[in-house]
Amino acid sequence: MPELPEVETVVGDLAESGLEGRTILRARVYWPRSVEGMTPAAFRDRLRNRRIERIRRRGKYIVMVVGGGWHLLIHLRMSGRLFFAPRAEPRDEHERVVFELDDGRTLRFHDTRKFGRITLTMRPQEKLRRLGPEPLEREFTARDFAQRLACRKGMLKPLLLNQQIIAGLGNIYVDEALFEARLHPKRRCSTLTAPELHALYRAIRKVLRRGIRASGTTLGAGQANFYSASGRRGRNQDGLKVFRRTGEPCPRCGAPIARLVVGQRGTHVCRECQASHDT
């Protein structure tokens, strides 16, 4: 599941592999629903001979500035991957969109579960402005965070997964951040004290930075798992404290990690360390 650290890793890999400055000669769409907002034919026509000027990340989106004012927004969702392959290499059945580049390589969008989406648009802000702040940017302060959460009545976990509140968090890093901050995922936001909000702010930044340093989290071995654009597995799974560690001892107190469902999401907690209070 690509979240902020995984997308950051992919973008870093793509930039390092010299994607910026390359020209897309042709795009081939093998699963039309992977392309959002226009027909595959329009997508192909508008991308032909476009130069990839810049690549960056915003939340969980990969943003490529291509020529003529167009922007490619790529969301990997559950199982999406991007990687390079020589043009002659046969297509895997799960490759949904393939971009032919001017240097003999192809950039392939591989997505077993077909949740991923690619949007070609002149107005990227229509999508991107809905996103909350970037949690690792300097301008995102503990005060901003507290203000965004304090007025909410919902449970912590669904709110942190909401990309409009804060961009880039997904199931893995939310569970890890809540453990780090010793907060129960079902706690109502409005009941948090100022020190608790501050602890959560720091925890979110800590687990995301750790994830980026480890080049992301790769769970299991199947091809639907996370692999960077250069085909590397992440190493952050070894450092996870609670996520998918049901029954294992809590690294802080030794109590068994429990699994519960919060907002229809599998959720991992230490019931000793993460007091439930009002739940």
Place this chain on the structure above:
DNA sequence: GCCCTTTCCTGGAAGC
């Protein structure tokens, strides 16, 4: 406007 539920999909695990 906020919160909650449903929908999209497939591979792999679990159940029989």
Place this chain on the structure above:
DNA sequence: TGCTTCCAGGAAAGGG
């Protein structure tokens, strides 16, 4: 062993 069923999960749309 081999078949069937169930589940995970991000974002957006729809309902209350």
